[in-house]
Amino acid sequence: MENILRVLRAERKWSQADLAEQLGVSRQSINAIETGKYDPSLPLAFSLARLFGRPIEEIFKDPEAGTVEAAE
Structure with missing residues (x-):
C-alpha cells in the first residue's frame, strides 16, 4: 500500500520517533x-488520519485499485 506519511511527517518537521x-x-x-x-x-490508520487532519484515503492508497468515479 502506498502512502504519503513521510511527506506529512516532514511537513511538520517530525522525526519518525516523534510521530511514533x-x-x-x-x-x-x-x-x-x-x-x-x-x-x-x-x-492506527484512523489515529494517523486524525493526527494529520486528513481522510485515510488521502494518506493511504492501494496501487492495485482502479480509479473510483462518483456516480451521477
Missing part, C-alpha cells in the same frame, strides 16, 4: 509503514 511517540508505537513501526513493508491496523 504521539501514536504510542515504535519508531520501527513508523519506518515499516513509510517504506511499505507493513500496513497499519485500522485503528
Whole structure:
C-alpha cells in the first residue's frame, strides 16, 4: 500500500520517533509503514488520519485499485 506519511511527517518537521511517540508505537513501526513493508491496523490508520487532519484515503492508497468515479 502506498502512502504519503513521510511527506506529512516532514511537513511538520517530525522525526519518525516523534510521530511514533504521539501514536504510542515504535519508531520501527513508523519506518515499516513509510517504506511499505507493513500496513497499519485500522485503528492506527484512523489515529494517523486524525493526527494529520486528513481522510485515510488521502494518506493511504492501494496501487492495485482502479480509479473510483462518483456516480451521477
